[in-house]
Amino acid sequence: xxxxxxxxxxxxxxxxxVGFLRFIAGLRGVPRRQISERVDTVIEQCGLxxxxxxIVGRLSKGYRQRLGLAxxxxxxxxxxxxDEPTVGxxxxxxxxIRNLIRTLRGQHTILFSSHILxxxxxxxxxxxxxxxxxxxxxxxxxxxxTGLMAEQRLRVRFRMDAEELPVRMQELPGVREVRSIDGxxxxxxxxxxEEETLTEIIRWxxxxxxxxxxxxxxxxxxxxxxxxxxxxxxxxxxxxxTETVEKVS
Amino acid sequence: MNLRAVFWIFRKEMSIYLATPLAxxxxxxxxxxxxxxxxxxxxxxxxxxxxxxMMGSANVDLTQEILRPFFGNTAFLFLLIVPLxxxxxxxxxxxxxxIELLLTSPVRTVEIVLGKFLAALTMNxxxxxxxxxxPLSLYFFGKPDWGPILTGYLGVLLMLMAFVGLxxxxxxxxxxQLVAAALSFGLLLMLWIIGWINLTGTASAFVTxxxxxxxxxxxxxxxxxxxxxxxHVVYFLSWTFFGLVLTYFATESNRxxxxx
Numbered sequence: 135x136x137x138x139x140x141x142x143x144x145x146x147x148x149x150x151x152v153g154f155l156r157f158i159a160g161l162r163g164v165p166r167r168q169i170s171e172r173v174d175t176v177i178e179q180c181g182l183x184x185x186x187x188x189i190v191g192r193l194s195k196g197y198r199q200r201l202g203l204a205x206x207x208x209x210x211x212x213x214x215x216x217d218e219p220t221v222g223x224x225x226x227x228x229x230x231i232r233n234l235i236r237t238l239r240g241q242h243t244i245l246f247s248s249h250i251l252x253x254x255x256x257x258x259x260x261x262x263x264x265x266x267x268x269x270x271x272x273x274x275x276x277x278x279x280t281g282l283m284a285e286q287r288l289r290v291r292f293r294m295d296a297e298e299l300p301v302r303m304q305e306l307p308g309v310r311e312v313r314s315i316d317g318x319x320x321x322x323x324x325x326x327x328e329e330e331t332l333t334e335i336i337r338w339x340x341x342x343x344x345x346x347x348x349x350x351x352x353x354x355x356x357x358x359x360x361x362x363x364x365x366x367x368x369x370x371x372x373x374x375x376t377e378t379v380e381k382v383s
Numbered sequence: 384m385n386l387r388a389v390f391w392i393f394r395k396e397m398s399i400y401l402a403t404p405l406a407x408x409x410x411x412x413x414x415x416x417x418x419x420x421x422x423x424x425x426x427x428x429x430x431x432x433x434x435x436x437m438m439g440s441a442n443v444d445l446t447q448e449i450l451r452p453f454f455g456n457t458a459f460l461f462l463l464i465v466p467l468x469x470x471x472x473x474x475x476x477x478x479x480x481x482i483e484l485l486l487t488s489p490v491r492t493v494e495i496v497l498g499k500f501l502a503a504l505t506m507n508x509x510x511x512x513x514x515x516x517x518p519l520s521l522y523f524f525g526k527p528d529w530g531p532i533l534t535g536y537l538g539v540l541l542m543l544m545a546f547v548g549l550x551x552x553x554x555x556x557x558x559x560q561l562v563a564a565a566l567s568f569g570l571l572l573m574l575w576i577i578g579w580i581n582l583t584g585t586a587s588a589f590v591t592x593x594x595x596x597x598x599x600x601x602x603x604x605x606x607x608x609x610x611x612x613x614x615h616v617v618y619f620l621s622w623t624f625f626g627l628v629l630t631y632f633a634t635e636s637n638r639x640x641x642x643x
Contacts, residue, residue, distance in 0.1 A: 138487065142480075144479055144480035144481040144482075144483055144484055145479075145481065146395070146399065146481055147479075148398075148399045148402045148403050149395070149398060149399065149402065153398055157391060157394070157395045157398075158484065158488075160387070160391040160394075161388065161391050161392075161484075161485070161488045161489075161490055162488050162489065163489055189402070205484070
């Protein structure tokens with residue numbers, strides 16, 4: 135049987151934290167002798183020690199969320215399903231819940247669904263993007279990034295003004311566009327997707343007289359990937375609400 | 384059927400009864416009302432006793448004169464108490480979504496229904512058992528007959544089984560506790576007063592007989608007199624079974640309904 139924890143976990147408000155967990159453990163068939171031990175383990179794991187004897191109805195949102203996770207874990211399920219477990223928590227609590235999920239890695243297969251893509255990059259090994267009920271992409275984060283790269287972007291910074299850079303670079307093979315970002319010292323260069331081309335360009339840049347300080351390849355964030363996948367556009371960067379499901383194992 | 388699952392549900396419901404004020408308040412009000420009823424019956428009996436002994440018939444039955452109406456009156460209060468104690472059982476689980484915790488666990492619907500039934504029955508009967516202090520207090524006045532007292536309690540226990548079974552069903556069809564209470568109170572009251580039609584003398588022979596069979600009051604009288612007749616036992620068990628089967632199907636239908 136799975137363990138399921140959703141955004142607003144259904145809990146019995148009249149019971150104590152320990153009483154509730156014992157009940158759930160018993161209900162899910164944890165042998166009588168192991169109940170105390172299992173309940174004790176999840177109370178420790180989920181940081182519920184100091185509220186263990188409190189009434190569930192009086193717990194704060196953060197503790198309720200942890201209790202929801204604790205009840206999903208109490209029978210030690212092989213698969214744990216987490217549906218937006220950090221929604222509505224304050225930043226401190228969000229960090230705590232994320233750390234908690236990280237500690238569960240390896241012990242359970244975790245199916246983790248969230249709209250907060252940063253969280254997904256932080257926690258997940260495998261990502262599945264679902265758009266309008268269909269899987270539009272799946273794989274590790276790196277696989278998604280490289281798979282979707284239609285071009286490479288290079289961000290460079292010089293010590294001195296390099297007004298002629300755009301003109302000079304036009305002649306180089308593989309360069310699509312050079313755009314200045316901040317005066318004439320920082321530029322964004324769009325290059326053909328082949329890696330060799332990028333190496334060549336970096337080598338060329340290093341030999342220029344303006345003093346190359348920094349050349350950084352820009353990778354796609356999960357947000358970019360997501361927007362590309364769900365809208366088909368490759369250059370827009372704003373948030374669109376659609377469901378993503380990710381998997382950590 | 385897994386008795387452990389029944390036990391866990393039972394335990395959970397009992398712990399909620401004991402952790403919330405409702406059952407205590409109902410118990411206290413019930414004791415107040417039944418104490419008052421007992422006092423009135425005793426006073427009436429005392430006056431009557433003097434009158435009857437003056438008229439020469441000294442053979443007055445303490446048990447019959449006081450306890451029979453006492454059982455009848457206190458049982459009547461459970462028309463309201465049972466719905467109040469049962470309304471939460473399924474309705475609140477549906478409202479808060481906790482029913483999912485039960486339905487997604489390896490527990491069968493039969494076990495959920497039975498666990499809740501036993502918990503509600505225990506709570507109701509326990510509150511009723513508090514009245515034992517009144518028959519006991521009769522020892523100060525005379526020698527009450529223990530037979531009818533025991534069968535009286537047995538009768539009320541059977542009545543409570545039927546009431547709890549039906550109220551459980553009322554709770555299982557709604558996510559509002561108030562609707563559940565209103566439904567079960569209406570249903571139980573109807574069972575109680577359905578016999579009134581026979582007092583008018585207008586009903587046909589068939590209706591008279593049918594109503595006599597359905598009416599709860601008719602079936603309790605023998606228990607108060609000290610008689611345990613299997614036909615009355617069967618009557619109450621049938622209602623219990625009927626209520627539980629309906630509850631089973633109402634709960635089972637939740638499994639197939641998409642969570643909103």
